[in-house]
Amino acid sequence: MKIPGAKDTIDEATFEQILEMDDDEEEREFSKSIVYDFFSQAESTFGKMDGYLEKKDLGQLSALGHFLKGSSATLGLTKVKDSCEKIQHFGQNKDETGTHDEPDDEKCLEKLKDTIAQAKQEFYDVEKILKKFYHDEA
């Protein structure tokens, strides 16, 4: 693994195909910009999620979950992606796998809260790893 400490959080193959697009393995300009864009995208998405959580807007939460799932999947950030998928499902009044309906909005919200918190944590974890990878300890 090129990225130290990333074993469960990052899908190597997926992330590497991004890295392979870097022209310079030292600079890693491209992948770095993508990853950092993702950081800010995730931050803002989590921020929005908090807002919709407050408003109890399941639909929006689901959409946001899907949205973040897309980019985290592209980068191979598996844990974040999985959590986002759950957020998407809960927002659709389903269970976490999306196979069964969960008509109770409150329950869904409850789970959403937990899952979003979890997703954030996972995001911060992977963010740390990635920043380290890009030699950006700050």
Add this chain to the structure above:
Amino acid sequence: MTKLTESQAHDTGDIEAEERAIKQLSQSEQLPKVKIGGFPCSSETIAGSPAESSTSKDRRSQDHHHSSILATSTSSPIEPRTPVLTLEEPTPTLVPVQDAELTKGQIDPTPATTDHNESPSSLRPSSASRTNSRPTVVSRKQSLVTASNAPIIKSLLDSDVPLSAGLTAPSEYTGGPGAFSASMLHRKIWVRRPNASATLVQIREDDLVDDVRDMILRKYGNSLGKSFDAPDVTLRIYPRDAENKTGDRTLRPDEEMCRTLDAYYPGGQTLNEALLIEVPQRRTPRPSPRAMQHGHVPYYYHHDDTRPLENAQEYFPPMPIVHPSPAALTTHSHESRTSLSHAPPPPHSIAILQTGQLPPLPSPGSTRRGHRPKYPRHNTASPTALHGGPPVPAASARPTTNRPRQDSSASETKHSTTGNPPIPTPPAPEVAVPGRQGSTPPIPHVTSPRLGGKRKKQKAAEGITLPAGLLDGSVPPINVLIVEDNIINLRVLGAFMQRLKVRWQRAMNGKEAVEKWRAGGFHLVLMDIQLPIMNGLEATKEIRRLERVNGIGVFSSGSAEAPNHKLSEARKQGRGLEEEDKLGDSNLFKSPVIIVALTASSLQSDRHEALAAGCNDFLTKPVNFVWLERKVKEWGCMQALIDFDGWRKWKDFAAQSDTTESTSKLSSSFSSTAPRSKAKANASPTSATNPGNTGTANGVGGNPKTSRERMESRRRSIGLSGPPPVLEEQESATPPPESDDRPVTFN
């Protein structure tokens, strides 16, 4: 083996036995056809010491034995095939496995052979010092007979049936030794090329991997034999145990093939365990086409792998944009092949191309390694690229009558493309049509390869360029629309497209996607399914609907069949169209766009839904770049076949832009030379005059676009001025069919 029997004889101290054996041998030699039934007596002699046949020394001197055996076998190359001989060799092998059987009905003619052997003395020592040890036998057995053969031998021994019968019809054939006896020393092994079906290659028991390579080249006389020498070939073996994925390795030339196989595949090698043949790319030194190649290599491996080397030139290379040099292109593909050859190549879905069938086929499942289309792609794009303007206006502006023309001559239509509405001389083109119909099916004309220099001449025939393109195999730019609402994904996909040198635009939602598509000129849409405003499925359905009502189909252009009928149909449809549904210049919509859905989930139902909505294909996110590239190429090839003419044009432009420093300069000069067309272009909202305005077009296609534009205007003017095709300078260079095609006349 012969040694063994000898040693046996010694062991038992039964000189008689030896004598008998010798006798037998002599018999068999003299009368090769002797029936096995005659042997039983000798078996008795051996009885009692079957297991002892092998000695520790034997083991150590296995190699010697081997050679001796070989010598034996070689000494009687053909004759051995007789039943009698067959028996000889296998016997010793069996010993370890089934003593009982051996002792019982076993005859060992081998001793005789041994005696005849040239170097009995050398072997003898070992037998003299022989100690009994089964293991030895075992190892021997491996080298001589596959484990899989044991049953055969056993059955032969057991059965009351005359051995000859059994020998002639060995039923259990697992790729081990083909037959008994001398021929038994031959063995067939399964080999295959990446993604190809396996085939058997006959080798000898003691062949080294190095020898096997020779046989392989013989077998693949065309595809490999012509371009490679044996040392170029490497063989890769994969352990039977699937979990042990890392166990695969390249065989060293000095390994003993059969032994290795037996070790890897106890019980015999099966079809599925065929050794993988790998060859390097051609070594001919060639200029490397692109600097960035390195980074790319990984993505290409699959294609390169599957493509037959010989034809590599004909295939699409990984999108060298404007590189007419054939050599460069080939190199490129070759290189990638090598570097990646070890990876198991994924299958291709290009098979469709060969059939000539069109787009509506979903290729998700098809992973066939196919043959690639011979001609690289095209460019429906070129015309489209020109239009950056608002699609709707264009549509209304375009005269419906125009459509008909597509059938007759794609090229002609194309000229009018930009300035469609303006087409002032409708009658003229119409006349030309009948003659041109023959040209519809794209046919690669091979003519003079080089046109770079010529290109500069304004009057250079485009026909000339075509061949060049074919030869160099450069990939024409595909115009891709990426529909993605997530900027991250968009950027990644876009960057990848850039790498492929593919022009792309983006749309952030379904509605935007439809609008962009309506501007025309896209060959491929990568459509995210879940999108805001209008989701991917809805957008797909809308696009398909518009294609339908506008009569855009595979055969709307380029098809030679019943053009008139189609034209009238299209016309009718066009008349009935709601203004808002009308698409722009029909030349920009030569065929239905290929829509590849990007599905976030791997659920089959989602895929079906996507296909049902009108998507041609799908990819699961996160998108695997290898697959993405494959899709782009495959579908790009498909489009190239549909719009061969367009492809030619592209080649033209590519060549021009290649040889021209400043396209913009040229274009201005062109416009001056062709004032009329220019005016028209301006009149048309979709005119190419403003390439920069094509949405978020990336930089990749910028240059070609402008050059194309210029070409467009030039053509237009030319086309207008003289409908009847007049071939002047290029005439000699172009084959007759080409002339049909030539919409452009140079006055």
